[in-house]
Amino acid sequence: MAVHVTEEEPRREQGEDRFLADYDPHAFAPAAVTVDVVALTIRSGEPHVLLTRRAAHPQRGWWALPGGFVRAQDGPDGPADPDLPDAALRVLSEKTLLPTELHLEQLGTYGARDRDPRMRVFSVAYMLLAPGLPDPRTGRGTEEAAWVPWRELGHGDGARAGRELAFDHGRVLADAVERARSKLEYTALATAFLPPAFTITALREVYQAVWGQDLHAANFHRKILATPGFVEDTGELSERGGAGGGRRARLYRAGGAALLHPPLLRSTQ
Amino acid sequence: MAVHVTEEEPRREQGEDRFLADYDPHAFAPAAVTVDVVALTIRSGEPHVLLTRRAAHPQRGWWALPGGFVRAQDGPDGPADPDLPDAALRVLSEKTLLPTELHLEQLGTYGARDRDPRMRVFSVAYMLLAPGLPDPRTGRGTEEAAWVPWRELGHGDGARAGRELAFDHGRVLADAVERARSKLEYTALATAFLPPAFTITALREVYQAVWGQDLHAANFHRKILATPGFVEDTGELSERGGAGGGRRARLYRAGGAALLHPPLLRSTQ
DNA sequence: AGAGAAAAACTCATCATGAGAAGAACTTGG
DNA sequence: CCAAGTTCTTCTCATGATGAGTTTTTCTCT
Numbered sequence: 001m002a003v004h005v006t007e008e009e010p011r012r013e014q015g016e017d018r019f020l021a022d023y024d025p026h027a028f029a030p031a032a033v034t035v036d037v038v039a040l041t042i043r044s045g046e047p048h049v050l051l052t053r054r055a056a057h058p059q060r061g062w063w064a065l066p067g068g069f070v071r072a073q074d075g076p077d078g079p080a081d082p083d084l085p086d087a088a089l090r091v092l093s094e095k096t097l098l099p100t101e102l103h104l105e106q107l108g109t110y111g112a113r114d115r116d117p118r119m120r121v122f123s124v125a126y127m128l129l130a131p132g133l134p135d136p137r138t139g140r141g142t143e144e145a146a147w148v149p150w151r152e153l154g155h156g157d158g159a160r161a162g163r164e165l166a167f168d169h170g171r172v173l174a175d176a177v178e179r180a181r182s183k184l185e186y187t188a189l190a191t192a193f194l195p196p197a198f199t200i201t202a203l204r205e206v207y208q209a210v211w212g213q214d215l216h217a218a219n220f221h222r223k224i225l226a227t228p229g230f231v232e233d234t235g236e237l238s239e240r241g242g243a244g245g246g247r248r249a250r251l252y253r254a255g256g257a258a259l260l261h262p263p264l265l266r267s268t269q
Numbered sequence: 270m271a272v273h274v275t276e277e278e279p280r281r282e283q284g285e286d287r288f289l290a291d292y293d294p295h296a297f298a299p300a301a302v303t304v305d306v307v308a309l310t311i312r313s314g315e316p317h318v319l320l321t322r323r324a325a326h327p328q329r330g331w332w333a334l335p336g337g338f339v340r341a342q343d344g345p346d347g348p349a350d351p352d353l354p355d356a357a358l359r360v361l362s363e364k365t366l367l368p369t370e371l372h373l374e375q376l377g378t379y380g381a382r383d384r385d386p387r388m389r390v391f392s393v394a395y396m397l398l399a400p401g402l403p404d405p406r407t408g409r410g411t412e413e414a415a416w417v418p419w420r421e422l423g424h425g426d427g428a429r430a431g432r433e434l435a436f437d438h439g440r441v442l443a444d445a446v447e448r449a450r451s452k453l454e455y456t457a458l459a460t461a462f463l464p465p466a467f468t469i470t471a472l473r474e475v476y477q478a479v480w481g482q483d484l485h486a487a488n489f490h491r492k493i494l495a496t497p498g499f500v501e502d503t504g505e506l507s508e509r510g511g512a513g514g515g516r517r518a519r520l521y522r523a524g525g526a527a528l529l530h531p532p533l534l535r536s537t538q
Numbered sequence: 539a540g541a542g543a544a545a546a547a548c549t550c551a552t553c554a555t556g557a558g559a560a561g562a563a564c565t566t567g568g
Numbered sequence: 569c570c571a572a573g574t575t576c577t578t579c580t581c582a583t584g585a586t587g588a589g590t591t592t593t594t595c596t597c598t
Contacts, residue, residue, distance in 0.1 A: 031302055031341035033380070033391050070380070072300035072389035080389070084380040109378045109393045111302070111339070111353040120341035120349070122302050122391065124378045186455075201545075219587065221546065226585085245596030246544030262585080265531060470576075488556065490577070495554090507576095514565025515575025531554080 031120045035088040036067030036169065038107065038176035039098075039128040041147065042193050047209050048147040049173060050136060052095050054166060055143045058117050063148070064166035065173065066095040067123065068141065088126040096136035096145040103129045103192040107176055115168050123167075127176045129192040150177065181210055186263035188230050191254035199238050199249035200224055203231070211266050223264060229257025300389045304357040305336030305438065307376065307445035308367075308397045310416065311462050316478050317416040318442060319405060321364050323435055324412045327386050332417070333435035334442065335364040336392065337410065357395040365405035365414040372398045372461040376445055384437050392436075396445045398461040419446065453479055455532035457499050460523035468507055468518035469493055472500070480535050492533060498526025 039050035051063045068091040071081045081087035085104050092098060107125040115121060136145035153165075153173065164170055183189045190206045191198070204220045224230055231252035238249040308319035320332045337360040340350045350356035354373050361367060376394040384390060405414035422434075422442065433439055452458045459475045460467070473489045493499055500521035507518045 031300065031339070033300055033302065070300070070391075080382060082382050084378065084391075106377050108375050109353065111356075111393070113349060113351050122339075122353075122393070124380070124391070199545085216587065216589095217544095218546080218548090218589085223586085240596080244543055245594095246542085247546075247594040249545055262534060263532065468576085485556065485558095486575095487558085487577075487579090492555085509564080512565095513574050514563095515573090516563040516577075518576055 031122060032118075033070045033072065034067050034121055034123045035070055035084060035091055036065040036123050036125045036172060037088050037092045037128055038065055038125060038173055039092065039096075039102075039130065039133075040176070040180060040193075041130045041133050042206060042209050043132060043147060045205055045209055047150045047177075049150060049153070049176075050096060050098075051146060051148045051165070052136075052138075052142040053144040055141055059166040061143070062164075062166035065125075065169045066092050066142075066145070068095065070124075084124055085126065088124075088128075092128070093139070095139045095142050097139045098133060098136050103189070105129075105179075107172070107179060110168055110172065112168070123172075125172045125176070127179060129180070129189065131193055131195050181266070184210055185265060186260055188254065188257050188260060191231075194254075197234055197236065197251040197253055199251060200231075201249055203252075207264070207266075213266065227257070227260055227264075229255040230260060231255050300391065301387075302339045302341065303336050303390055303392045304339055304353060304360055305334040305392050305394045305441060306357050306361045306397055307334055307394060307442055308361065308365075308371075308399065308402075309445065309449060309462075310399050310402050311475060311478050312401060312416060314474055314478055316419045316446075318419060318422070318445075319365060319367075320415060320417045320434070321405075321407075321411040322413040324410055328435040330412070331433075331435035334394075334438045335361050335411075335414070337364065339393075353393055354395065357393075357397075361397070362408070364408045364411050366408045367402060367405050372458075374398075374448075376441070376448060379437055379441065381437070392441075394441045394445070396448060398449070398458065400462055400464050450479055450535070454534060455529055457523065457526050457529060460500070463523075466503055466505065466520040466522055468520060469500075470518055472521075476533070476535075482535065496526070496529055496533075498524040499529060500524050 037050070041048050041050075050066060052066045054060050054062050054064050070084065070087040071078060074080050081090060084106070088104060089102075105127050107127050109122060109124045111120075111122040113120065115123070133147075135147065138145050153170075165173065180189075184207060190203055190210075193206045193210075194202055200221050201217070203224065204215055204217060207220070208214055232255045234251045234253055236251040238251055240248065306319070310317050310319075319335060321335045323329050323331050323333050339353065339356040340347060343349050350359060353375070357373060358371075374396050376396050378391060378393045380389075380391040382389065384392070402416075404416065407414050422439075434442065449458075453476060459472055459479075462475045462479075463471055469490050470486070472493065473484055473486060476489070477483055501524045503520045503522055505520040507520055509517065
């Protein structure tokens with residue numbers, strides 16, 4: 001039985017205002033919402049993730065993703081976060097003092113019952129991709145903040161278990177890595193890891209670093225230029241060829257396309 | 270500066286237990302977490318979404334996605350939800366009395382400041398795909414529950430604005446539709462819309478319904494059979510050819526593969 | 539100038555795709 | 569029963585994309 005919902009037009013009745021006036025939000029069991037940020041970058045050809053060492057309980061001293069409580073309402077600490085992405089960027093800059101104009105994408109929300117010993121905590125994870133960022137400075141609520149290579153965390157090629165992170169952050173990081181790998185296939189996201197002007201070789205090295213496999217340089221070059229809107233020629237050339245000489249590379253900027261058609265697949269080769 | 274995190278091994282100190290004993294969860298500003306379910310199915314060749322009409326304030330009488338508060342702790346209404354997917358299935362069965370063994374996938378979390386007039390509400394949206402489900406029966410907290418065609422909500426082909434849903438559920442639904450369309454391309458998800466045994470034509474009709482475009486029957490057939498692990502032959506034939514006669518179709522079941530390599534692309538044609 | 543290096547262009551066999559035609563298996567109407 | 573219509577399935581063929589390798593161009597260093 002299909003229902004034609006275009007026929008009626010309910011509006012807020014007078015009963016609703018009184019309902020809201022009588023509503024007591026404190027009647028609910030306490031639950032907290034946090035944001036955790038998986039910030040990924042590439043340094044000297046290797047993917048790194050931004051980690052902080054916890055300065056406070058619980059799990060003090062453990063490495064963790066930068067994260068913190070969402071400000072649901074205006075309070076003594078500051079105004080409420082207008083939306084979740086705002087909270088993610090605020091928390092990131094508080095803990096690591098990094099700039100906050102970056103590509104941000106929601107990964108998922110984790111809310112298993114015992115993931116935090118304090119209370120029921122629902123954590124919204126964000127992924128952030130950025131070109132060579134500076135070393136983080138240590139901000140409020142952390143002992144230390146640093147870029148850590150994936151390799152050391154056991155997510156480089158899957159096999160090694162690696163070091164555990166606080167809470168369920170190991171799983172969140174693994175989800176982020178898989179999301180980043182998959183998004184490179186069908187979106188132009190790889191350019192988010194690069195400065196405004198870059199060479200095709202630099203773009204290929206992003207793919208190789210994130211996917212952990214080598215790509216055929218000539219075919220990659222052909223494919224990138226054949227994909228409309230992926231990159232635009234700047235007309236400039238790179239400063240120098242490689243260390244031991246070599247032709248100077250053409251510089252490109254990110255094109256307008258967000259999606260790649262057809263996608264760049266990793267598995268078949 | 271790369272940090273070698275494999276060298277130290279912090280453990281919970283004695284200070285942590287005392288910290289947890291003194292912790293007051295009520296000190297935080299109230300915030301609530303809800304789950305909303307976008308249940309999608311295909312009925313007579315058209316995609317439908319499951320909607321309920323709100324029986325309670327706020328926005329009483331409006332159509333909305335089935336959803337409700339997550340039980341963060343054990344309480345008078347029942348035990349706490351162990352995890353978010355459990356909450357989604359519980360809420361769905363409470364409001365629509367539908368069975369709850371279905372394909373569930375997290376879509377995203379919405380937490381803009383003024384999306385709910387009662388208090389700060391963070392809503393985790395789930396998408397659920399299912400083969401021809403029965404008409405829902407109206408459960409607790411709803412006036413009515415029904416399958417509504419996408420077409421009537423203005424998401425069939427994008428252009429028309431359609432009828433508004435409560436809160437920001439229109440946007441959640443739009444995100445779910447786009448996610449479903451995109452997941453058909455590179456996963457074997459389409460079989461989730463079908464009964465255990467199905468014909469290639471039925472599978473093609475799922476793609477056509479969700480993508481809103483016709484596909485070349487012969488090429489689709491070839492592509493499906495050439496994709497390893499997508500479908501497995503059952504050896505059976507369908508009961509009858511179409512209404513006006515026709516060859517009986519071979520029946521297949523879903524194969525083991527979750528991902529399609531290479532993907533089935535919609536745009537190029 | 540010559541060797542080596544990196545980027546870019548080219549070649550070619552193979553595979554995938556879009557479009558259409560033809561065959562196979564079934565139902566219905568004469 | 570036979571012919572016509574329908575649906576499913578297989579086949580053909582032109583075109584385009586891909587994987588692998590080679591060649592050309594342009595640079596640095598000795």
